[in-house]
Amino acid sequence: MGQYLSGAARADTALTAKPARSHAYAWLVFALIFALLLSDYMSRQVLNAVFPHLRLEWSLSDAKLGSLSGIVALMVGLFTVPFSLMADRWGRVRSLAVMALLWSCGTLACALSASYGHMLAARFFVGIGEAAYGSVGLAVILSIFPPSMRATLTGAFTSGGMFGAVLGMGLGGVVAARFGWRAAFMAMAVFGLIVVLIYCVAVTEARLARHAAGSPATRGQAVPGRVRPPLPALLGGLFWAPSLVCAYVGSGLQLFIAYAIMAWMPSYLNRYYDMPSDKATLLAAALLIVSGIGMTLCGMLTDRASRNAPARQLTLAILFCLVSCALLLAGFRLPPGTAQLLLIGLGMLLAMGTWGPAGAMVVGLSRPSTHATALAMLTLANNILGAAPAPYLTGLLADRIGLLGALQMVPLISLGAAVVFLIAKPRYLRDLRLAEARNETERTLA
Structure with missing residues (x-):
């Protein structure tokens, strides 16, 4: 005994x-x-x-x-x-x-x-x-x-x-x-x-x-690489759900704002604050750090709020878009000074906050065996709609109305991103249930 x-x-x-x-x-x-x-x-x-x-x-x-x-x-x-x-x-x-x-x-x-x-x-x-x-x-x-x-x-x-x-x-x-x-x-x-x-x-x-x-915590999830669907089915699975496409587009549009401001902030500080280029670059780098912290904090908030209610992922994505838009619009309309930099910093804290909710949506709606490819599509959308055109189009606008005027207009794109996430919201739970049923079949095969 x-x-x-x-x-x-x-x-x-x-x-x-x-x-x-x-x-x-x-x-x-x-x-x-x-x-x-x-x-x-x-x-x-x-x-x-x-x-x-x-x-x-x-x-x-x-x-x-x-x-x-x-x-x-x-x-x-x-x-x-x-x-x-x-x-x-x-x-x-x-x-x-x-x-x-x-x-x-x-x-x-x-x-x-x-x-x-x-x-x-x-x-x-x-x-x-x-x-x-x-x-x-x-x-x-x-x-x-x-x-x-x-x-x-x-x-x-x-x-x-x-x-x-x-x-x-x-x-x-x-x-x-x-x-x-x-x-x-x-x-x-x-x-x-x-x-x-x-x-x-x-x-x-x-x-x-x-x-x-x-x-x-992970028992029952499909092991990567164990199930390899045919290539046509794999590629089709990247766009099968309306809410999945909205996650790509909404994320890309929102990141346009963040990349535009990060690219032009050193020039803005140099022209409107008379900062030397080295100090302007350091302050712009600080905004990069603020954005990185914001991405983590917004992701944590999203997981906590949506643990038993996945639709809240979209609610928070919309909220991040609207609040960052309001903060940045207000910030760039203030005269140069501490208050302006504070509002811009708070806006940048939330400007990239949609990355976490969008990533969670993409992973939830795609096959476990194709998560890397689905996340690559999200990255591609972020680059095509956000990172690539943002500095150039902002510069074109600045040539016409000045850099300050351009940066006052750029945050309005967040409204478009919010609309895209809003379109996805009533479809998301239905698409998620369909994805879970399909993924259960893949787990069985694994």
């Missing part, structure tokens, strides 16, 4: 300890994939910190300097969806390792470049490596956490891009000033290579599958 009780006690202890270990492993995976996202954006943005050095050493024009940055954005735009599709079918975990290794080696090649042509080729491979990392990395993270954390994790993970951009420019500038521009690229490459080595040791497809099977 004593042996039986002892064995039962040990079994009970194992059962209670296993979820704790499983929970800790999930956060370890999150930390490593988040660290690689930091490396992604540090490698991408360090170039901006060394522009003056490259211009002086190689006598480059502004157009050539811009092309070194633009080639990465071009590769990301072209290959986000196809590479995410490949990762869904080949294996997300190993795909992440290959991506990180490629952009880290590309960044190392930047440090060894002897000419503009060499640097352009190296940046090409940096862009190829980074193309689908955000969508695939997020898909892996969401597969090992409970669905009730989707908006929080989407906002928290994506905010790493903001923090990585600030670190890349800030640390890159410091290293370049002390040790030269080659050392700045070298430092970013070494950081990426160290993290990818730790990632390869700690994260495998088999360990993730065991985690999903052993964790009460």
Whole structure:
């Protein structure tokens, strides 16, 4: 009897300890994939910190300097969806390792470049490596956490891009000033290579599958890569529901505002506050950090409010659009000063808050086996409707009515985003029920 009780006690202890270990492993995976996202954006943005050095050493024009940055954005735009599709079918975990290794080696090649042509080729491979990392990395993270954390994790993970951009420019500038521009690229490459080595040791497809099977929070979810639907069905599943399409469009429209303000804020501070360019850039970088914090906080609020009522995801997305619009409209109509900067900061805190709700919607409405591809479509919509046109169209408007006038008009686009989310709201629960029924079939097949 004593042996039986002892064995039962040990079994009970194992059962209670296993979820704790499983929970800790999930956060370890999150930390490593988040660290690689930091490396992604540090490698991408360090170039901006060394522009003056490259211009002086190689006598480059502004157009050539811009092309070194633009080639990465071009590769990301072209290959986000196809590479995410490949990762869904080949294996997300190993795909992440290959991506990180490629952009880290590309960044190392930047440090060894002897000419503009060499640097352009190296940046090409940096862009190829980074193309689908955000969508695939997020898909892996969401597969090992409970669905009730989707908006929080989407906002928290994506905010790493903001923090990585600030670190890349800030640390890159410091290293370049002390040790030269080659050392700045070298430092970013070494950081990426160290993290990818730790990632390869700690994260495998088999360990993730065991985690999903052993964790009460994720038990029953489909294991990524176990079910591979035909390509036509996979692509059709990216647009099958009206509310899914609305999530893409609404998110892209809302991010137009954030990207427009981030791009033009240094110029605005320089022209209307008479700030030197270095101080203007630092204050604009602070807004990036505020936006990153806002993405995380808004995601947490969304998960908490919609835990038993998924339709509240849309309610909060609409609220983030309307409140950020009101704050930014009011802010840019105040005279320059502390009150204006405070309102703009509060507006930017909420301006990217829709990323979490939109990401949760996309994941909930798409097949588990295609989450990376669906999130890539969300990223593509954010770039096509937001990041790509926002700086250019705002600049065109500024040429006609002045930069202040343009920034006073830009927040109105949030009203369009709110309307799109409002259109999705009455259809969302119906679409979600249909998606859950379809996903249950996929879980059975897995």
